[in-house]
Amino acid sequence: MKKIYISLFIILCITLLIIIYKVSQKIDEKNHLAVYDNINKVLNFHIHEEEKLALSIALSSSKNDAVKEALVNEDEDKAYAILQDSISYLTQFIESKNLYSQILTKDLFVLARSWDQLYSGMPLEYFREDLYEVITTYKPKVEIEVGRLLSIKATSPIIYEEDVLGMFEIVVLLDTIVEQLRRLNIELLPIMNTVYLDKAYLMELNEAVQKEYVLVNKNYNIKSLEILNKLSSNEFIELKNDNFLIKDGYYISSYPMKNSKNKELGKFVVMIGYADINELWNLQNSFIKNIIDMSSTKEDIYNYVKYKDKNLFMNIDKGYIANIKDLVDQNDLVEFEEVAFHKLSNLSKEELINFILQKPKLKNIRGDIK
Structure with a gap:
């Protein structure tokens, strides 16, 4: 009888170990999938930020009268000087050193490019069929695309007398x-x-x-x-x-x-x-500070908190509380209000008055880049 009990005990222990192992495997798989998704979000965020920056520079540069004049006169030296000056100026204020620019003609020839002065007049038709879209639609575009290098390319049409005269392009290396x-x-x-x-x-x-x-x-x-x-x-x-x-x-x-x-x-x-995988959540916490701001949507905020086990709103600066209050998903409202109460209750009377007066000013600077 004693042997039977011992055998049953051993079988029970083995069964429990198998169950624990399988449960642990499922937990690991779930965590790995969550890490996969979070990495994807971080990657896409940085890609989109670089695309937005490149497109905004291309759009503003394509409106430059000096650029239009150089293109009309086919003045390669002047175009090169403009690109050199603009890139030199931009790199003083932006982090990336992997930023380049070029001015292209309507027939897909290089008028000038910022990184050298050797290839003016070089045809791009074979490498860049995608540019015909900009010419025919009169609309800018930004994407990861293959040219002589694969990179982020933001291209804006240069409009002169209601016609596409050429294009201004910003190139950002994936480095x-x-x-x-x-x-x-x-x-x-x-x-x-x-x-x-x-x-x-x-x-x-x-x-x-x-x-x-x-x-x-x-x-x-x-x-x-x-x-x-x-x-x-x-x-x-x-x-x-x-x-x-x-x-x-x-x-x-x-x-x-x-x-x-x-x-x-x-x-x-x-x-x-x-x-470092377990620390990815902490990295996400630092990252979330940068994405939850005045430009965040309800969907942005919800996507970044729905998988978390702790209150990530603790990482938000008190200056943003008023801005995202109306954007927080109903499912996260309790956690948000808990943090808001905690942070604002520590303000002095003067700080609270300044915070209230600041609220409409912060709201007014939201908007899309035209």
Whole structure:
């Protein structure tokens, strides 16, 4: 009888261990999926921020009378001087050093570009068929696109006497986004499919990735590249399907890199040390401070708090409380009000009066870039 009890106890223990193991696996899978989604949000945020900056510069520059005059007179030297001055000025006030500009004619020839003076008159028709869209629609565009390099390209038509005279284009290398994510302990490896090398011929000598891709950026991490190239064929196929895997102590995930026509140009491969995954939420907390501001929508705010177990509104500066009050989702209202009460109750009478008087002024500066 005693043996029966011992056997039953052993069976029960084994069953419990199996259940605990399976539950733990499900929890890990859920956490890994949440990390995958959060990385995607951070990546897209930085891409969109760079696109907005590039487009705003291209739009304002295309209105410049000096640019129009240089284009009308086909004055390459003047156009180059304008680009040099503008880029030199811009880089004093923006973080990115991977920003370039060029003025193009309506026939897709280079009038001038900021990074050298050698290729004025160079035809771009073969590399940049996408530019015809700007000419025919009279509308600006911004996207990740293949040219002689794969980069973010923001292009605005230069209108003269109600006709498209040419285009002003801002080019942002993806190295910029790599640098930004690296500060969050996220290593980004943007890779382009080799089928585009016939156009992007300046990337022919870039580092190869699994024979099917080439690395886009120059500021890559050598160790990350080695890990990526050591993946087996099956592992890389799994990764290519916009998935994630754990390898050599790293969480590795992949996201599609597409242009505005939804055509896949390559992949964004992301690597994070597995030991840093648990800290990703804390990194998200720092990140959320930057995205929850006067331009945030209700959807923006809800998407960034709905997966969290703690009150992330604690990270919001008290100056933004009045601005996002009406944007908070009903599901998060209790947590928001708890934080608002805590932060505002600590204000002095004078500070509270200043806060109330400041509220309408903050609301008035919301708006879209025209």
